[in-house]
Amino acid sequence: MYDVIIIGAGPAGLSAAATTANQGLEVLVVDEYMKAGGRLLGQLYEEPDGTYWNGIKESNHLYERANQSGAEIKLGTSILNIEKSGDVWLVYTEKDTYETSHLLLATGAAESPSPVPGWTLPGVMSVGAAQVMTNVHRVKPGKRGVIIGVNPLAAVIASELQMAGVEVTALTLPQMNGLNEEAAHPKQVMNQLLHVAHMAPSALIRQGSKWMKPSIMQDLGITFYPKSGFKMWGIPVHLRKAVTEILGDEKVAAVKLATVKPNGDVIEGTEEIITCDFVCIAGGLYPLTELAAVAGCPFYLVDELGGYVPLHNERMETALDGLYVAGNITGIEGAKVAIAQGVTAGLTMASNHGVQGLKDRIEQSIEEIEQTRDNAPFHFHPDVKKGKQIVQEKWEEMMAAEQPL
Amino acid sequence: MSERITDHPVLDPIERKKEVSFLFNGKSYKGYEGEPIAAALLANNIRTLRYHEESGSPRGIYCNIGHCFECRVTVNEKQGLRACLTPLKEGMEIQSSGMLPTPVKEWRETHV
Structure with missing residues (x-):
């Protein structure tokens, strides 16, 4: 007792x-x-x-x-x-x-698991899984990864992966579906990011976050958001692109990335293939x-x-x-x-x-x-x-x- | 390809216990005693830990801290152990599970 x-x-x-x-x-x-x-x-x-x-x-x-x-x-x-x-x-x-x-x-x-087509392939893991593999057990989750989900946890872990010599090619949104509406909506994600922007190492982003606070500026910001993303710790952060599918036979080989409208809808014909050997899902x-x-x-x-x-x-x-x-x-x-x-x-x-x-x-x-x-x-x-x-x-x-x- | 991180710019090196040999699906590999089976296998470039019981699709780690049960393997004949939580020991025999029969489903396909 x-x-x-x-x-x-x-x-x-x-x-x-x-x-x-x-x-x-x-x-x-x-x-x-x-x-x-x-x-x-x-x-x-x-x-x-x-x-x-x-x-x-x-x-x-x-x-x-x-x-x-x-x-x-x-x-x-x-x-x-x-x-x-x-x-x-x-x-x-x-x-x-x-x-x-x-x-x-x-x-x-x-x-929170956030399903994406192809997410059961070996090589797809939660962003926390990659963090533990890297920092606690010192095994790289892969050579080159894509993180699906743009939020504070994803951004911090992306920087940690990079510190350990693991390449993160992009932080990007998931394609909008019935489960992830807020996490797939460019404007809402940007709004969330503004709350952590003061942590970003770039003075430009820190400054930018100030004049981005009013809603109308956010609308403009997301409309004119650079298609190639901005960079945080050298990693492109995409708020106008979303992963529509994770590809691979027995394990992750690539993701399909599409440009999305400010409301999150995929623009047809914009899909591109990004090769990678691991994918992290950051659902919060x-x-x-x-x-x-x-x-x-x-x-x-x-x-x-x-x-x-x-x-x-x-x-x-x-x-x-x-x-x-x-x-x-x-x-x-x-x-x-x-x-x-x-x-x-x-x-x-x-x-x-x-x-x-x-x-x-x-x-x-x-x-x-x-x-x-x-x-x-x-x-x-x-x-x-x-x-x-x-x-x-x-x-x-x-x-x-x-x-x- | 996965590899071990030996020189981290901020974190101190971790204390690696002794190197041990283990079997995964009958093949011999090396890892460090006490590290999770999942980490030892990933360091050997192995991502597939099991095949789904019904579909047979390959599965690896997902959450890596015991919540999701995606990484379950058979260790020394004990089924359903989570590879992310189970510390590696010398001589461990680890097996992936595979597809199981689905007789009701198969019967339905030809009878309903």
Whole structure:
């Protein structure tokens, strides 16, 4: 019997582990990956101050801290089910079943699959897959790749691939279909990109993004958008071209690229063949919530947070007794926010377990999440704060409905 | 062609454990102990990890972190292991799965 079990050894889970173990609780962290760090492992980008955010170093640091605090960390272990029995949460793995009073779900995010004809060919992978292969395992995903999907995650990973000597020939839109309307619409994609343009290394793009803010300028911008794309880190970014098909027999050999109208419609006869040996699909991230669903948490769909999120309060408690959430399961944000959320979840669990005098620290940690969010160099979704507000409102509505009059 | 990245401009070199031999579909390859099977195979220029149970179309990694189950292989006779999550060990025997019979579908084709 543990005091606390944490599912997920990413930034949120590891920071929660160190926090609770430092309060004297007996803590077990479980993760199915062979290394600790979660999605943080693959991250590598330049901070506004010119230093690098190195996901491997940050992960090692968090792992060491959790380890030294006395938390037990089991890697390579998948959770098959969780269920409540009386006051105890049961956590099922292939070999053993663990018991705990407090269960934290820090499962992170998954990539939204965005189907493109030909996408089952070997050599087609999610953009995060290419990132992990390159940065974590140091195997090139291929020699020359095309990234389908133009969004902040795609742009950052494109630069990482290039840093490792992998050629990225283009970032381009998917052809519009019933599933991807926003991600295939040139103007909407450009609008999204403007929110991250200040990260771009080119002063021209940074400047351009300022006068592009008004909608009419965006219309003009997308109409006169150079057919050859603009370059970010030397990689052509196409907002007027879309991949209509991925080609190859037993594996990826090329993509078919067509010019599209400002509304996303393909212009017939403009198709060209671009050879490549791998293709990345960048469909964005969504909160990975299956275990919260299995447990029976109430959910709410919040587009600003990337999808369905289990309802929770500022202290990271869900509607179910003894079940907590932290990190990207509560909405898609950067690792620093996840670390801050892990601290709050850890303190809340310790407090609920009977550790006295944590009230002020919990309040302070909640403020720190907010500050970290405000200081983030960019947001995966520009309206993330609105999304957090929606969750808070829905939580309060739910609590009010449960109160006897 | 895929290759290993040995001199990254920013990241420190990773600690490679000892080199090990393993079998994939009966052929012998080399990789590093502890790295995921999927990474070891890609470094050997192998992308196809299985053939779809019904269509027989080739499949490789998709998400590379355990979510999608596209990379499942048989390891030492244990079926359905994710190649992206399973650490490589000396002497592992790894098999791709292939097409399975679809008797109901075939019966329908000639009878309905």
